[in-house]
Amino acid sequence: xxxxxxxxxxxxxxxxxxxxxxxxxxxxxxxxxxxxxxxxxxxxxxxxxxxxxxxxxxxxxxxxxxxxxxxxxxxxxxxxx
Numbered sequence: 001x002x003x004x005x006x007x008x009x010x011x012x013x014x015x016x017x018x019x020x021x022x023x024x025x026x027x028x029x030x031x032x033x034x035x036x037x038x039x040x041x042x043x044x045x046x047x048x049x050x051x052x053x054x055x056x057x058x059x060x061x062x063x064x065x066x067x068x069x070x071x072x073x074x075x076x077x078x079x080x081x
Contacts, residue, residue: 005067007037009048014059014075022063026051037064052078 012022024035029049037046050062057080065071 004039005046007046007067008065009035009037009050010063010065011050011055012061012063013056014061019061025062026054 009025010022011025013020028051037048040047057078059077063073
């Protein structure tokens with residue numbers, strides 16, 4: 001864990017197995033700034049409150065890019081309420 005690292009988060013919708021245009025994620029919490037995670041020293045973890053209201057139902061790829069250029073991805077599925 002590196003408390004001063006910068007981690008950016010991006011999202012892209014997956015349609016018919018093809019990853020769409022990547023865009024910066026939107027935060028739903030005032031302490032977050034842009035698409036950058038914040039570090040919580042009390043919990044020893046990075047936090048980003050991802051806003052999903054602007055994302056349509058379906059499968060989305062979430063990609064996190066770290067200061068050293070490494071990236072990590074995860075896929076999530078959103079449904080309509």
